[in-house]
Amino acid sequence: MIKLTWKIWLLIVVILLSLLSIFGIPNFQKGVVITSVEANSTAFDSGLRKGQIITEIDGSKISNVADFGLALEGKFDTNQSRKIIIKTDKIEAVLFSNIPPQITVSEIPQTNIKTGLDLSGGARALVQAKDKQLSSSEVSDLADVINNRINVYGIEDVNVVPISDLSGNNFILVEIAGATPKDLENLISQQGKFEAKIANETIFIGGQNGVTSVCKNDARCAGIENCAPSQSGYTCTFRFTVYLSQEAAQKHADVTKNLGVNVTPQGNYLTKPLDLYLDDKIVETLLISDSLKGRVTTEIAISGSGSGTTSEEAYNTAQQQMHNLQTILITGSLPYKLEIVKLDTVSPNLGKDFTRAIFIAGIASFLAVSIIIFFRYKKIKTSLALLLTSFSEIIIILGIAALIKWNIDLPGIAGILATIGTGVDQQIVVIDEAKHGKILSLKEKMKRAFAIILGSYFTVFVSMLPLLWAGAGLLKGFAVTTLIGITAGVLITRPAFTDLIRKIEE
Numbered sequence: 001m002i003k004l005t006w007k008i009w010l011l012i013v014v015i016l017l018s019l020l021s022i023f024g025i026p027n028f029q030k031g032v033v034i035t036s037v038e039a040n041s042t043a044f045d046s047g048l049r050k051g052q053i054i055t056e057i058d059g060s061k062i063s064n065v066a067d068f069g070l071a072l073e074g075k076f077d078t079n080q081s082r083k084i085i086i087k088t089d090k091i092e093a094v095l096f097s098n099i100p101p102q103i104t105v106s107e108i109p110q111t112n113i114k115t116g117l118d119l120s121g122g123a124r125a126l127v128q129a130k131d132k133q134l135s136s137s138e139v140s141d142l143a144d145v146i147n148n149r150i151n152v153y154g155i156e157d158v159n160v161v162p163i164s165d166l167s168g169n170n171f172i173l174v175e176i177a178g179a180t181p182k183d184l185e186n187l188i189s190q191q192g193k194f195e196a197k198i199a200n201e202t203i204f205i206g207g208q209n210g211v212t213s214v215c216k217n218d219a220r221c222a223g224i225e226n227c228a229p230s231q232s233g234y235t236c237t238f239r240f241t242v243y244l245s246q247e248a249a250q251k252h253a254d255v256t257k258n259l260g261v262n263v264t265p266q267g268n269y270l271t272k273p274l275d276l277y278l279d280d281k282i283v284e285t286l287l288i289s290d291s292l293k294g295r296v297t298t299e300i301a302i303s304g305s306g307s308g309t310t311s312e313e314a315y316n317t318a319q320q321q322m323h324n325l326q327t328i329l330i331t332g333s334l335p336y337k338l339e340i341v342k343l344d345t346v347s348p349n350l351g352k353d354f355t356r357a358i359f360i361a362g363i364a365s366f367l368a369v370s371i372i373i374f375f376r377y378k379k380i381k382t383s384l385a386l387l388l389t390s391f392s393e394i395i396i397i398l399g400i401a402a403l404i405k406w407n408i409d410l411p412g413i414a415g416i417l418a419t420i421g422t423g424v425d426q427q428i429v430v431i432d433e434a435k436h437g438k439i440l441s442l443k444e445k446m447k448r449a450f451a452i453i454l455g456s457y458f459t460v461f462v463s464m465l466p467l468l469w470a471g472a473g474l475l476k477g478f479a480v481t482t483l484i485g486i487t488a489g490v491l492i493t494r495p496a497f498t499d500l501i502r503k504i505e506e
Contacts, residue, residue: 011496018399032105041102046093056087112402116409126342204248233309236318257294412477419485
């Protein structure tokens with residue numbers, strides 16, 4: 001019986017924590033998880049939110065996506081509104097509508113591992129501003145604009161991130177699960193059109209200097225004002241300042257001077273609101289205070305609210321809506337035409353085929369390595385120690401990826417395979433050093449082997465850093481998973497394996 005050292009115990013604890021990160025606390029609840037809810041829809045107003053688990057519809061138990069479809073089948077064949085009760089793990093929502101709930105659902109995930117577009121399927125585009133080299137801050141703002149624009153169309157499962165290549169060129173990577181390249185091209189290849197209207201009169205247009213600046217990330221002129229209980233739970237209000245050009249301010253005064261005033265318990269407002277449009281689609285309607293009637297002002301305070309079943313959810317919703325609205329207004333100050341540098345797609349079926357092929361290849365590789373190691377060293381304990389250590393590295397990488405919510409894509413899987421290969425090489429060095437000659441003590445041999453491993457680690461670590469930016473960031477998954485794997489190897493698995501081999505040899 002091998003006595004376990006603290007290094008071996010550390011490996012066991014990290015493996016257990018990694019398994020907890022991957023699978024989470026066991027959940028035996030049945031149902032389907034909501035993956036998206038269209039904003040301003042009846043489902044959204046009723047409290048349904050992304051991440052909730054639907055368990056019943058009108059009293060019928062929901063165990064999978066098929067049950068969900070059957071529960072709604074035939075309920076909306078006519079144009080008459082009807083009542084539908086949807087029970088989730090959080091709330092019981094009552095909807096009155098003549099169309100099916102504007103939500104998408106999927107099976108409850110069995111693990112916390114998130115897969116990238118290569119495995120889940122969808123469309124990917126690499127985008128940059130046309131005829132203009134943007135700074136990193138400008139690209140970051142533009143990424144917010146694109147993300148908000150896509151959300152306006154009710155599309156979820158979107159990943160929009162600013163990236164750069166080794167030459168310093170800035171791009172935006174846009175990934176949409178379940179979309180086609182044509183869908184993605186239609187969404188981002190055209191320049192956004194922003195308009196603000198009062199009584200159907202255009203006050204200012206984005207991209208034509210109507211908005212000079214928008215207060216953002218400054219508590220003096222932007223933030224959440226208050227949160228209070230409401231009929232549906234809680235409601236939080238936000239307010240931020242928008243600065244208009246002189247021409248836009250004068251147009252605002254000319255249009256509002258002839259409007260009437262509505263007196264309400266919440267305050268006095270003009271009879272016509274300020275409507276905000278993006279690509280001819282209304283995205284927000286704002287009340288105008290009577291103090292602004294006929295007044296030439298370049299400073300306008302815009303307010304809104306967000307609701308939720310809890311105060312925390314309402315606060316987060318209000319903050320997100322404020323950020324989205326600020327982003328829409330900033331669109332006018334970022335009049336960039338976009339061009340698609342690269343556009344491709346992966347079907348969900350192809351992603352499943354990739355996963356299956358990689359799994360089969362991994363099993364075959366482990367079998368081949370185990371056979372070679374056994375015939376080379378003729379010791380079943382040594383062979384098992386090497387294979388179990390390699391397998392533990394996979395668990396640790398996946399556990400860390402699940403913890404930091406890093407998407408595992410094909411480059412990431414390649415990084416895992418590279419880590420396994422590097423790990424096997426280094427573990428063979430440890431075994432060979434333990435068996436080589438009788439001049440040095442076993443402890444000294446292990447130190448010498450670990451010195452070789454450290455040298456190899458720093459070499460691989462430095463070589464991975466350029467890959468974080470190479471290929472416009474498309475190889476980042478390979479670099480990140482490799483760095484996680486080799487670092488966990490040097491700090492956790494290699495020391496534990498060294499102690500295992502020492503105990504076996506002794």
